[in-house]
Amino acid sequence: MNFNTHLKNFIFRVGSGIANRAKIIAPIDTGNLKKDIQVFDDNINNFEVEIGNTKLAPYAKFVHEGTKPHVIKVKKMKALANKKTGQIFGKKVNHPGIKANPYLLNAADDFLGSLEFEKAKDRLAKDVENEVLKDIKASLKVK
Template sequence: MARAKVLAPVDTGRLRASIRLERRSVFGLRQRWTVGSDVEYAPMVNDGTRPHKIRPRTKKALRFKVGGKVVFARVVSHPGTRARPFLDRALRDVARSRGYSITQR
């Protein structure tokens, strides 16, 4: 959990503060734990997003500032975001430090 917090990108600090460690179950001598976040945008930060359209949910238009000017739009084409796999990297780092290796199927 500590490594994930160190690697989490910080804007407001909400994502980093939300990272938790939970004990899921015990199998024989092995324990199973989950590290993650309940912040709704955590998967989008870790995995990135594809290009997509943004539309207003409750109003007729979106309102935002561009270069100091207020702009209204009914639809905006978002270019997507680059993945910042801080949780994946934390898992690999901790596993490596303990002599384990991570394989994907």
Template sequence: MTVRVKARLDLNNSEVRNLLQGPTGPVVTFVRGVARRVRTRAVLKCPVDTGRLRSSHREEVGVRLGAVYGFVTTDVEYAQYVHDGTGPHTIRPRRAGGVLRFEKGGGVVFTTVVHHPGTRAQPWLREAMEEVAVPAGFRIVR
């Protein structure tokens, strides 16, 4: 899951060179600050079960082809399902002839199929972007 913070600059080449020279140019510093605040807010808003998802947030800021970019990412494989939710779906055993085992109501249940109702979305990254980046002057584009 990746949420991007991107700044577009319409300046002439000499102004761009002056602003973006090295990792401490004022525009880069501004985007870095916004990305850091988005990451901090995302970590606070992130749903927690084991803490793995919360601790996986990373930020990256750089300059490529005259554009300053900032990312707040998580590389946990289930992040998108938590962020965007899931619709109703069927769960079957991985192996043919296998069974599913889970606990329900204090007891253990064995079955060959589960009709899962889905999970609600918990869009913590989007909310962090809306709370931090939008007031800083960024637009969220999906």
């Protein structure tokens, strides 16, 4: 292994820790939001990971960032209705907006202050130390 591999492992470990915390604190309605939180490591070679949701929970952005008050209008149906309560609203409704619930940012803050993060840093330091020692031993030559 080399230093880059250890750093990539560390970054993925941190991303996974944040994702796991987000799954604990994310709000639940259908469960899709929690189930869908993932670590995206497409750019791990650039030492980057992203934590977020896929299209399984297309409303994730609105939950995380909130929405301003807005009007919802009928597109195909005759009236708007609440599926859970069966309440019918009519052809348009003034939605009051949604308060932001930044569960991903909160999870990152929580994880970065945790013992689990400290252990991940210690593991990275130990891995790097072992690589340095291995390189030093390999460079020693007896004449």
